[in-house]
Amino acid sequence: MVKSGKSKRSGALAESPSHLMHRVLQLALDIYSEEAGADGPTQRQFAVMEAVSAKSGLTQTDLVRATGIDRSTLADLVARMTTKGLLEREKSAIDARAKAVKLSEAGTALLEAARPRVEAADRRILALLPKGKREGFIELLSDLANAADAAPDLAKAEVKAAKKSQKEARKAEKLARKADGTDKAAPGDPEKVRPVKKDKKPKKAKAPVVAVEPVS
Template sequence: MVKSGKAKKTGPLAQSPSHLMHRALQLALDIYAEEAGSDGPTQRQFAVMEAVAAREGLTQTDLVRATGIDRSTLADLVARMTTKGLLARERSTIDARAKAVRLSPEGLALLEAARPRVAAADKRIMALLPKNRREGFLEMLSDLAVTADAAPEAARAEAKLAKKAAKEARKAEKAARKGGDLPKKVAKLKKAKAPKAGLPKTEPAAAVEPETVD
């Protein structure tokens, strides 16, 4: 049974957001596991089923956006849930290359049974905080989730800008090299047209008439 503690720790880890968030996640998952029970879905399975129930016919790409689960983990998760008979996959009517996901009757039954248990877990987690801090806590978690959802798109946009900047830099470098070669070409051309030094010009010799003998 998970119990709340009031004693606050000190030291470097007490000032580390990543460490504290990891500890908080462990606590939340422990509470979830206690409430969901051994026969209930895992937290990620529940998230997938809720997302599919909210909008049937989602592709795996849609589920990545809806749940925040990374693509490879989600693909493995959907495959295992399909094998268990909780999900069914069929060709998407929107994209023929993709597979749409829907809940099976068994999956829907498991979801409906799990909902009150998950609600109880959420209630226990929120009860660990003072009432006047619960709303702000949820807002901060929501803001972090939005940032996490936007991160892949932001990374792609940043990579695109970096690629464009590198391309422009290569163009500028190439233009600079061409500009540097131009004076050399002009000098070479002038040198080719100039008369050779050290050879004085000579006038053509006058014709000498042969002497006549009287």
């Protein structure tokens, strides 16, 4: 067991969350691979199968939320697992346009065989920490996972708020110009500028018609 205390590493990397998390992730994946074995599912495959088994009728969009795997990677993963016969597709009972994913018999058998191995991997990882820190470690990981789930929604909300603020600013500026009697768009203002009417060309005067008497 690793003794508790400050790390002996020094420098910027010792205080870099991204670097430390990368190292810990690699350690966790190595332990997982050792316990799962060559015939077991990958960590991502296990996550997909576990999510599908927990709730029936999940679409790929639901699986993105449940597993945290990005959409393009998940689509490729589900396609390969379907080809291998681990997953099956069916019409979604909620959205007729979407396809739901369910475990096949082979997928169910693989999941049940993998669960004790994954639990063993989790025990090995937690055993690297003192008992008093294990619960807090899981809570911190949960907090980070929840923050990751909320990040896309937060980004969308910020973009929407920024657009609304810009729209209100343009509206206020337009009202101010009207109040000043300078209702003209400023340079770079996206508001449509009224076209300037060109002066019409003066019509040419027609020459008077003179009647010519016939020569007798």
